Amino acid sequence: DSGVTQTPKHLITATGQRVTLRCSPRSGDLSVYWYQQSLDQGLQFLIQYYNGEERAKGNILERFSAQQFPDLHSELNLSSLELGDSALYFCASSVAGGNVYNEQFFGPGTRLTVL
């Protein structure tokens, strides 16, 4: 158990809908990262928050947004969903936020299926 929790575990929805994925980092970690893993692909970095502020942005679509709240949990919002958004979405946390040299601890992921 990494100490990072993600809810829900599974989510099935229809095209055009909007969903929210939630992540609670390990106790004491200030950084949260979001990744997308499509079928048979590597993880794609989406976005990083550090202590409530956006720190780095990767290949995140404009239809997607995220935020980190004062209690450090984070939410990833996906809107106008398309079939291609079906994927595993991972959240990771780390103590600091400067760079990837700080070990990232991953949650179990949320599997999103768009029908």
Next chain:
Amino acid sequence: DQQVKQNSPSLSVQEGRISILNCDYTNSMFDYFLWYKKYPAEGPTFLISISSIKDKNEDGRFTVFLNKSAKHLSLHIVPSQPGDSAVYFCAASESGYQLIWGAGTKLIIKP
């Protein structure tokens, strides 16, 4: 454009033997490399890393080798154990910026 490639989707190895997982990259500016291990229904967990100033890093049964001229790294597991059966991801970073991940190699350890 895949900057990090793991060309073997799967690998089967006898228990007790050496497992060698390979990873190639195209960006010569990558200076930090990591291996993660992932079991089904769990998130990836960090295994071992190497900086570009080194060519080898060991941690117990796990050794990572980096060949900068060939833009190639490999993970050696000796001896392989049943618990090593998992998907292994290679990831790389330039100057500590975001991680670029390979597609993973599924390692199966046969008894």
